[in-house]
Amino acid sequence: MEQNYEHHVRYYAPHHFVYLPLSMAFTIATAVKARKTTRNKLLWAAVSGAGLLATYLGVMTRQHYALELQDRIVRLEMRLRYYQLTGKRLEPLEAALGFGRIAALRFASDNQLPELLNQALENRLNADEIKRAVENWQVDDRRV
Numbered sequence: 001m002e003q004n005y006e007h008h009v010r011y012y013a014p015h016h017f018v019y020l021p022l023s024m025a026f027t028i029a030t031a032v033k034a035r036k037t038t039r040n041k042l043l044w045a046a047v048s049g050a051g052l053l054a055t056y057l058g059v060m061t062r063q064h065y066a067l068e069l070q071d072r073i074v075r076l077e078m079r080l081r082y083y084q085l086t087g088k089r090l091e092p093l094e095a096a097l098g099f100g101r102i103a104a105l106r107f108a109s110d111n112q113l114p115e116l117l118n119q120a121l122e123n124r125l126n127a128d129e130i131k132r133a134v135e136n137w138q139v140d141d142r143r144v
Contacts, residue, residue: 012062019058027051071099078102086114096121104130107137 011017030051034044075094082090094102101120104127108116112135120130 015058015062020055023051023055023058027055071103074103074106075099078106081106081110081113082117085110093117093121100127101125101130103127106140107131108134109136109138112136 027048030044030048034041034048037044079090082088090102097105097117097120105113105117105120108130116130116133119125119133125133
């Protein structure tokens with residue numbers, strides 16, 4: 001399918017058209033019940049709050065999954081790039097670097113990346129220090 005303005009948005013039907021509408025309807029219905037009832041008002045308010053919490057967690061969990069996947073892609077991209085530049089695998093260094101520093105190194109140009117990675121390890125540079133040391137930034141405008 002060709003992508004254009006008219007149909008560039010993607011929906012995940014179970015999430016957008018089943019889970020979210022049902023959880024919102026549940027939350028609204030229980031909130032109305034809590035407001036109108038004279039008996040068990042606190043119980044209905046708690047049930048409504050639980051529905052609101054479930055809706056919020058559903059939305060945030062979906063966002064969390066997207067960010068976790070993005071982090072995995074950044075790590076894989078850096079593994080490939082490091083291997084292409086040095087002929088060495090990045091995996092043995094990943095534990096010492098941690099994800100934050102790996103993510104910061106992705107901004108370094110190909111010419112600077114191997115040396116900056118070594119400096120980061122030897123001098124224990126943090127992510128901010130790595131970013132400040134980058135001389136020729138590789139723009140990453142696709143990160144969520």
